[in-house]
Amino acid sequence: MDGILPLWKERGMTSHDCVFKVRKILHMKKVGHTGTLDPNVDGVLPICLGSGTKLVELLMDKTKVYTGEITFGFATTTEDLDGEIVTEQTIENAIPDETIQEAMQQLTGHIVQIPPMFSAIKVNGKRLYEYAREGIEVERPEHPVYVDAFEMASASSLIDGRQSFQFKVVCGKGTYVRTLASDLGQALGVPATMTSLTRAASTPFKQEDCLTLDQLREAVENDDFSWLVSIEESLSAYPQWHVPSSETMLHKLIDNGSVLDLSVLPSELQAQLPVTVFLDDKIKALYDLHPSKDGKIKPTKMF
Known part of the structure; x- marks a missing residue:
């Protein structure tokens, strides 16, 4: 079985738990996820199956959409509800929503984040959360990310000295949403904490495309595999190059993953790289510009 399972990860499980359960349900070993979601986060988690595991990096690089809640009035060690409260401040007068939205706008585009101590980034060969659990504070490397949008999704409310509101984030790979809140x-x-988070989309998949683990189990029991997204479908956003069957030498070169001259591409595709390459109507590779050789293209993925 090769392709993508658009899974809806429920809260209380790690991404690794999901992979383990999918392996058991589908009775297959070659299974991988496309980006860790914390246990207290639910949402879209594309699972790659068989040859589809070659798409893990590509899917991880795609844009993600998150929704959730931010609360002003306290901060925690983890920047979410998993940690211990380290700072509290009663919000006497609500911060105007216009002021909040203006500050959120300043956290969009190319920005630099300092990863939270409770994160999986490695420093000197050791993950930050391991230092944090030992009570050791270490200097954390700056982490450049891109945030397409960070905006309020509801009016804020002030209750018992804490001000909360719903938000939406559209961002690229590696963005710490809880750090955006902080x-x-x-x-x-004011101290701030991300008090809820859902991954609403992981390009090209949305919530309505997904199955829960229980729904997957039921579908498999009923011999229903209509949920499986093929590799071709997953890459449908890329331009396609169908190599004519008459080009036997070119077929052999592509089949072997050879570096090619850019000029062999149809002229209309030369400015649209990367492109998916089809041999005899079957996807064979994803070709892109060669990183160091001008006028050349090379496969970044072979299928």
Whole structure:
């Protein structure tokens, strides 16, 4: 079985738990996920199956959409509800929503984040959360990310000295959404915590495309595999190059993953790289510009 399972990860499980359960349900070993979701986060988690595991890096690089809640008035060690409260401040007067939205806008585009101590980034060969569990604070490397949008999704409310609101984030790979919440609070002069998070989309998949583990189990028991997204479908956003069957030498070169001259591509595709390459109507490779040889293209993935 080769392709993608658009899984809806429920709260209380790690991404690794999901992979383990999918392996058992489908009775296959070659299974991989496309980006860790914390146990307290639910949402879209594409699972790669068989040859589809070659798409893990490509899917991890795609844009993600998150929704959730931010609360002003306290901060935790983990920047979410998993940690211990380290700072509290009663919000006497609500910060105007317009002011909040303006501060959120300043956290979009190319920005630099300092990863939270409770994160999986390695420093000197050791993950930050391992230092944190030992009570050791270490200097954390700056982490450049791209945030397409960071905006309020509801009016804020002030209850018992804490101000909360719903938010939406559209961002690229590696963005720490809980750090966005923390940095927003710092910009506004109040402690802040991400109090809820859902991954609403992981390009090209949305919630309505997904199955829960229970739904997957039921589908498999009923011999229903209509949920499987083929490799071709997963890469449908890329331009396609169908190599004519008459080009036997070119077929052999592509079949062997050879570096090619850019000029062999149809002229209309030369400015649209990367492209998916089809031999005899079957996807064979994803070709892109060669990183060091001008006028050349090379496969970044072979199928």
